[in-house]
Amino acid sequence: MYSEKVMDHFQNPRNVGEMENPSGVGTVGNAKCGDIMRMFLDIDENGIIQEAKFKTFGCGAAVATSSMATELVKGKTIQEALEVTNKAVMEALDGLPPVKVHCSLLAEEAIHAALWDYAEKNGITIEGLQKPVSDISEHEEEEEY
Amino acid sequence: MIYLDNAATTKTAPEVVEAMLPYFTEHYGNPSTIYSLGGESKKAVTDAREIIAKSLGAKTEEIYFTAGGSEADNWALKATAEAYSNKGKHIITSKIEHHAILHTCEYLEKQGYEVTYLDVDRDGLINLEELKAAIRPDTILISIMFANNEIGTIEPIAEIGAIAKEKGILFHTDAVQAYGQLPINVDEMNIDMLSASGHKLNGPKGIGFLYIRKGVKSRSFIHGGAQERSRRAGTENVPGIVGLGAAADRAMRIMEEKTRKEIEVRDYLIKRIEDEIPYCWLNGHRTKRLPNNVNFSFLYIEGESMLIMLDMKGVCASSGSACTSGSLDPSHVLLGIGLKHEEAHGSLRLTLSEENTKEEMDFVVDNLKQIVARLRDMSPLYEDFLKSQQK
Incomplete structure (x- = not known):
């Protein structure tokens, strides 16, 4: 059902883990639909993403897209990272089954959420970046039930 | 490989395959024909029906072969609802039934029937008091699964049967997971209809049956020839039926x-x-x-x-x-x-x-x-x- 690349990124996920003092961190998705992705970014003074890490609760596709998304944003500028869309992530994975396309949206949203957090922490505005709507805090999650 | 998905399907037992094989290549006659080749097929179908009837404490003529559990569930609900619509249009089932029951109930709701979906407790058991309270004068059918396919919980079938009998309401049970795994007696448990599927008990896929107690009104599910007492037309799946019979025989034995x-x-x-x-x-x-x-x-x-x-x-x-x-x-x-x-x-x-x-x-x-x-x-x-x- 999954491409070889998806299976590779699921079995050997790149950049999995947490980060101490990240420049930006974003959590998207919710437990209700079964996918939660948290992305940590380390961004240097020139606005280059030096390091990206993730943690994901979700299916094989969710883990693989998280892994690929971190790979794609590493070494990129903020503006370049914004161009890492769900489509780009999917293409890099040689595609996803139709029922799994929504998992790739999570990766794009996680990048945006982490960048939004970075912008807020630094009091800057990133052109073209909207406030992520699906960012969930523990507080909001509790309210859901 | 370690196969731990026997609720999804089971391996067809070698003795079942062996029993089926001659009915593809040697005894391939249509059971409805007059010559002896067809007679052999007819006898095989009758034998299988007898084995299954015996396994449930039922009569041979109360077993109707179907293409599987989902068809049996559809038949039990739709044809009965239609046949008893003069008495009422209320059906009681549970929230944890198989989709073959739940989606059929949703279909019937669109046709003007009312369905009560009973809650279950943390273990997956229905509450008998809630069942009694849900019964109305226009209730025509109670359909509760024998055992749940996901969590394995066995419902209090004999108790439900007793309640249904006392109130004069038909009782159907989806026994797709239970048949062949648990002892079932339709008389002792007051079951009026029961669905089962061959491939859950080391039989072939594409074959199942519906037990319908004699006297229960049920419309024909497939119109056509006179097969299955004219209630389910279509040339019998003879190898499948033979396989189901062999699987039932094996299941009861072991x-x-x-x-x-x-x-x-x-x-x-x-x-x-x-x-x-x-x-x-x-x-x-x-x-x-x-x-x-x-x-x-x-x-x-x-x-x-x-x-x-x-x-x-x-x-x-x-x-x-x-x-x-x-x-x-x-x-x-x-x-x-x-x-x-x-x-x-x-x-x-x-x-x-x-x-x-x-x-x-x-x-x-x-x-x-x-x-x-x-x-x-x-x-x-x-x-x-x-x-x-x-x-």
């Missing part, structure tokens, strides 16, 4: 031994998981449970990931996670017993056969421990949980 073996291995597996993997629990009733069913929820991780990792170790299992269903919602059964969405997403169902051994369970648990730990390491929910523990 039931006691199979149950004993499975329960021993099942309880060993449950104990090892409970003892060795933290933050998990058994779903379904601990004792009122199919001998071969194990269903756990593992907190902070998602089911499909577990399945892929188990598959890489050669273990076939299933999950109630949304990602394995093709929809975004996790199993209605797990939500029905009161699990939160994320708890249902993290479920794992392991269903045994009599061939599985404790050694295999050791391999499964040893690997499962690592898989659960690895996925938790990756999980932001687990990270949040650990941080909340430190506070």
